[in-house]
Amino acid sequence: IYSFRAAEVRNILDFPKQFAQGAEIVMLERNYRSTETILAAANKVIGEASERFTKNLWTERRSSHKPQLVSVRDEAEQANYVCQAILAEREAGTALKAQAVLFRTSSHSGPLEVELTRRNIPFVKFGGLKFLDAAHVKDMLAMLRFAENPRDRVAGFRVLQLMPGIGPSAASQIVDAMATSLDETLGLARFRPPQRAAQDWPVFLDIYSGLRAGAKWPADLERIRLWYEPHMERIHEDAITRRADLLQLEQIASTYPSRERFLTELTLDPPDATSDQAGPPHRDEDYLILSTIHSAKGQEWKNVFVLNTVDGCIPADLGVGTKEDIEEERRLLYVAMTRAKDSLHLVVPQRFYPHNQTARGDRHVYASRTRFIPASMLSAFEQSSWASAALKDDPRQRPGVKVDLGARMRGMWK
Secondary structure, eight states, X not given: OOOBTTBOTXXXXXXXXXXXXXXXXXXXOBOSSSOHHHHHHHHHXXXXXSSOOOOOOXXXXXXSOOOEEXXXXXXXXXXXXXXXXXXXXXXXXXXXXXXXXXXXXXXXXXXXXXXXXXXXOOEEEESSOOGGGSHHHHHHHHHHHHHHXXXXXXXXXXXXXXXXXXXXXXXXXXXXXXXXXXXXXXXXXXXXXXXXXXXXXXXXXXXXXXXXXXXXXXXXXXXXXXXXXXXXXXXXXXXXXXXXXXXXXXXXXXXXSOHHHHHHHHHSOOTTOSGGGTOGGGSTTOOEEEEETGGGTTOOEEEEXXXXXXXXXXXXXXXXXXXXXXXXXXXXXXXHHTTEEEEEEEEEEEEEOOTTOOSSSOOOEEOOBOTTSOGGGGGGSEEEEOOOHHHHTOGGGSOXXXXXXXXXXXXXXX
């Protein structure tokens, strides 16, 4: 199914033609995993493939529940929806291990991982590091924690060693000097760094002093990123790729009202989390599965959620260069859909915040539903829109006064 390490789909498509006698083709069409409604939708998706062995999966597993095609406002609402649905299923008796969230690329799960952590929903990720476990994300959060609490020795020890010339010994001396000073920032300023760190030290002091003085949130996270990026480029060869994670962290942080609230909800049991409804999932033996679609091949779960079912994600921007690439992406969606046994949710965020947009403005773009599910296929899905309770209560979402937009536009040209 996948193209990697010289493997390609032509190996099986061309196989019957490679022998003079011709190979006998045996169709394996009976499916013992998914319900008939899930298979009906999956068959429609793969049925549009330009070249394949024509087959139609069938099953005796009857169901009246069609796959869900759910529209949400953005990735933050997507994370909220998935968490709410997972907890509802858990309350109904479905273990977390029987549920999975699939995504095209490892980075797509970042906002969801933060929300799962905030709600204390345990999870295991396959096909990439957990977002909050990545070294560069840990570095950023360590600087934020160190600014919030100068006596956080673990955070300070990590941050200080990011600068060239400061090793474990010097870092220990610095945090000790801060601990014995009545004014931690003053204790830091009085410390004489090693000669190799002399150039970076004044910049660090300026950033840290500003953060301690109370920079505006979430602007202080941007200040940390701008300070950290040169060090990241020196430490990591793939700094460009990692930078996207830092920008995503900024976007996630902007949804919290303060620095303290952001750090608290990432590290402590949040008072307003709904994970207490689930009970047993707090134990380590039960956890949600997060996986890239590639890593999910051969697996199955009762409930499956597919993130970012939009053009640009499925198919990926880099996966539309050729006709063959597009067909590969179609097969990926087919594989994701057929991992589900009883329930399938395809989530369609309508708005994304691009990481590389520097022009002024809202810094968001709108996305369209994946091209692999055109309007002619929608009858195979149960369509719905979802918004969190907080969004529904937002006054900006309530119906307002009707505006004659056409008249306004015409008035601009008078």
